[in-house]
Amino acid sequence: MQTQLIVTQPQSLDIISINIWAVLISLANLLILFLILKRFLYKPVKKVLNERRNTIDADYAEAQNAKQLAESNKEAWALKVQNAESEANEIIKKAEIVAKEREEAIVSDANKKAESIIRRAENTAELELRQAEESIKKEIADVSAALAEKLLEREIRQEDHKSLIDDFLNKVGEDNGADK
8 A cells, every 4th residue: 555645735714714793792692691690690609608608607696695605604503503502501500500509408408307306316315314313213212211111110100201212312313413
């Protein structure tokens, strides 16, 4: 196969010429396309973006307000907790004071009752001591009378003898009472 070289002749520049009407129509089409895109695409997209931005800004503002509200609520709760603690301490102090007063009242009542019981016991012991002394005096008088009666064998009458013994016992009782 043989290669042939084909040589062509230069073509004319008529093909490259500029057609003004075609350029104007293309520019008009481009302008119409731009206006259509701007009206139906750019403006709605921009409107959606602005709405989205406003929504986001509103959300940020709401979040900031919620944060400030939470901080103020935190401070309020901290103050309430502190007040509650101080009230609890105050109640505890009052309860301790009331408990001490009740303790003192109970101890005072117990002491009064103990003193009363001791006084009654002392009075009872003293009364029993007196009764025992009287009983012993009577027995001594009876024994003395019987003994003296045996000794004297009726030289002295019974009534005289009893009066002598009673006088003697009374003197002895007065001497013991003066010693106390």
